[in-house]
Amino acid sequence: MFPLVRPAAALLLVGLLALLLLGTLDHARARAGLHWLIRHGRAVGQWALVVLAAGAGGVLVGITRQAVNARLSAQQSARYANAADPAGGQTVQGAPRASLLETHTYTRTLLIPQNLYRHVQKQGNWEALLPYLGQPEGTNVRELREGFRQHGARLEYTRVMALQTERPVNLDSSRVVTDLKFSEPGGGRGMYYNANFTGEYAFTNPDTGPATMRFAFPLPSGSGTLSNFRLTVNGQILRATDLQGGSVWQGVVPASGVVKVSVTYRNQGARAWRYELAQRREAIRAFSLSINTNQPAKFQRYTLFPTRQSHTALGGTTHLEWTLQDVITAQDIALVFAQGSLRETLGKIGALQWPALLLSVLLCLGWAWTRRVALAPLPLATATLGLGLGFTLGGVLSAYLPVAAAQGLGALAGLALAVTTLGRPFLLPLALGGVAPLVFLSGGHAGLLLTGLAALILLVYRPGRAAVLRPAQLTV
Structure with missing residues (x-):
């Protein structure tokens, strides 16, 4: 969450130890170095604000990333919702199928054995045998006739059944x-x-x-x-x-x-x-x-x-x-349809936002150097914070708008704040850094777009365009 705290503390500690060691070994150089820090302390402090602004932007982006992830987790496991879910799946x-309906009649005859016949004859109830002969099931039975006929000493059971069948038709x-x-x-x-x-x-x-x-x-x-x-x-x-x-x-x-x-x-x-x-x-x-x-x-x-x-x-x-x-x-x-997980997409965007802030700072410094444009540290720090606020706004808007619209509006808002501070001459480097996280909205083409973005940066900052850095170009 605090990406620059540990590196900044370690760098400060190393600087103090180096100054103490230098004072122990060479008093003259230590005194000269201390005088230089006192004389240029204001300028060093202002450029340190740029680093602190990048760190603050990283803190904002990290907090937003965790909040968005927690909201999506709660939304996926919630039993109730305040908006309609898609009314279907795969x-x-x-x-x-087409078929031709046909009716077929089947006749079956059963001869009752004489011992069973004598037993039933004593009771005088032939219909008592019907449950033991089975009953046809199914909706395709159209007609059923059954009964007994006596032929001398024999008893004959006959069942006539008309069934409706379907003949498939291509x-x-x-x-x-x-x-x-x-x-x-x-x-x-x-x-x-x-x-x-x-x-x-x-x-x-x-x-x-x-x-x-x-x-x-x-x-x-x-x-x-x-x-x-x-x-x-x-x-x-x-x-x-x-x-x-x-x-x-x-x-x-x-x-x-x-x-x-x-x-x-x-x-x-879906899917x-x-x-x-x-x-x-x-x-x-x-x-x-x-x-x-x-x-x-x-x-x-x-x-x-x-x-x-x-x-x-x-x-x-x-x-x-x-x-x-x-x-x-x-x-x-x-x-x-190979659509990535929404949580995965937002996680990738959030992971690239803080490197995008650092990239914007480096691109602005390189732009000032190659184009001989004056660049002061305080406006650069403010512009960095503006981009960070835009990234944070994109994460907040994802709770109300589609992800592409939310992240796009957030990036545009951050770019507008940064350009308002630094001026229109720095529009291109700020835009190159601000749109970098949006490449993950393209689905499976993020690698191609990142490669194209890197090629565009190399083309803009190609060798031969750099100018000799003059004191007036980076002002305090």
């Missing part, structure tokens, strides 16, 4: 478009995406006559609340009441008739998005999936890789496409 959308085409727009809420909460899903499907009656067909669209899991959900079949909106098996349509389709289905909904999610093509190896005639997102995505191993992808520089808008034609596969499509 969204998994299954592919719909979809003629599947066209899915999904937009995943990430946003970051205020208060340091986790990043989430707003998904806009649109699916268009088509299937055909394969029979030569009219048939009853069924289309079942499974609702996504991990999606939280679905809004604006609409399922349209051949232009008619379906109002589903029982969603236990998803949104299901059933109707009579003429011979070779085509059914077109459109599904749209919106939801919130990942998945589309399950099939639970088993299945033939796919024509399938296309387009995903647009503003976050860089990775793909889960052993899933289908996109057939085409494009994105802008530094992880801007990403467009992904999957196009499948006449394939047989059991693989799914799974996207994972």
Whole structure:
């Protein structure tokens, strides 16, 4: 928390010991050195204020860093919140299925043994045997008839049962478009995406006559609340009441008739998005999936890789496409968005802020030297404190604004305070030091941006631009 206390105390102790040792060995030089300190004490003290200002800025940054970390820890473990959390997690959308409904009748006959027949005949109650013959279960039983018939000395039990079965029908085409727009809420909460899903499907009656067909669209899991959900079949909106098996349509389709289905909904999610093509190896005639997102995505191993992808520089808008034609596969499509931990990001920013203060001081000194600009210690100390206050403001604002906006406003406020003190000639060196911690807001490009920042500093302070330092350039 106090990064300069120990080094400053050690430096002061070493200086006193050196002065005492010099006084013991060489009285004349010790006296001359003491006179120099007395004569230049005011100037040395003023430049010492710059070091103290950098230390005070480091103290402010350290306190803010610990306060932000404690707030995030308490927020993640809290049972109650004063703001809405994202209404979803890792969204998994299954592919719909189409089937043709058929009815099959099964007849089973059982001959009762003679000894059992004689025993039941004495009681005169044939229906007492029914519970021992089992009862069919399931919603696919459409008709059930059972009974006993006596043939001389034998008893015959007959059960006639009509079952409804589903014959899978391959979809003629599947066209899915999904937009995943990430946003970051205020208060340091986790990043989430707003998904806009649109699916268009088509299937055909394969029979030569009219048939009853069924289309079942499974609702996504991990999606939280679905809004604006609409399922349209051949232009008619379906109002589903029982969603236990998803949104299901059933109707009579003429011979070779085509059914077109459109599904749209919106939801919130986080971290990942998945589309399950099939639970088993299945033939796919024509399938296309387009995903647009503003976050860089990775793909889960052993899933289908996109057939085409494009994105802008530094992880801007990403467009992904999957196009499948006449394939047989059991693989799914799974996207994972590698977003760093918020606590980790803020921790990295806080760890770089105090070195950024020291870098700003060194850059200002180098700027005054190479550009022959006068630089006084007191304004430099005040500017250093201004940058530290800006970094502190960024940490405080992260409780109310998205992290990027909070840290950006804090850096701009600190830069404005520093430029107000030192003047516009020192805008560039102060800006180079002030924006250094913001490179961690770029996700996985912090190393590249730090390298570019170092190259820019070397370009600005390249050899050949330095001038001979004159007494008037660094004033007190």
